[in-house]
Amino acid sequence: MANREAAMRGQMREETRIKLEREFWRRRLMWGLLGLAGAVLFGGVFYLTNLDATVDEKELSGTVDEVERFVPSKGGPEGWRVGVKLSDGRRVNILAGKDNEKHAGEPIQVTEHHHHTGRSTFTAK
Incomplete structure (x- = not known):
């Protein structure tokens, strides 16, 4: 019985670790996409400004x-x-x-x- 309870605790810890890891990667992906969108926006503004300066x-x-x-x-x-x-x-x-x-x-x-x-x-x- 004690082994079964220990196995359940280990299984719960494993599920919790997987959930936390999934949340960690989801947040990392969100911040990465936000950074990429900011870089694309900055590059677009720079490109359009350069177009108007070319005469x-x-x-x-x-x-x-x-x-x-x-x-x-x-x-x-x-x-x-x-x-x-x-x-x-x-x-x-x-x-x-x-x-x-x-x-x-x-x-x-x-x-x-x-x-x-x-x-x-x-x-x-």
Whole structure:
């Protein structure tokens, strides 16, 4: 009878050990997956940021359509908002510095910055 009770205690200990070990590995897997998800998220943000920083530039010519004074609402440098009709038919807006005043009808050289995310920006030469 004593041997049977000792065997039961040993069996209970073995079952408890298996349950605890299973719980240990389950938690380790959960934290590992959370770490992997964080690394993938960080890598994705880095990849998208790098895409926007990669730029192809193309020189274009155009004609100034309109010029408006640009005064920022929260400080910053004043300047001119210049509406430009490009030679390929597109119409774009460019911000020019305060000392770089343009006049309607004037020819202008424009640089198109095409970011790899699909965004395009324009600057006056």
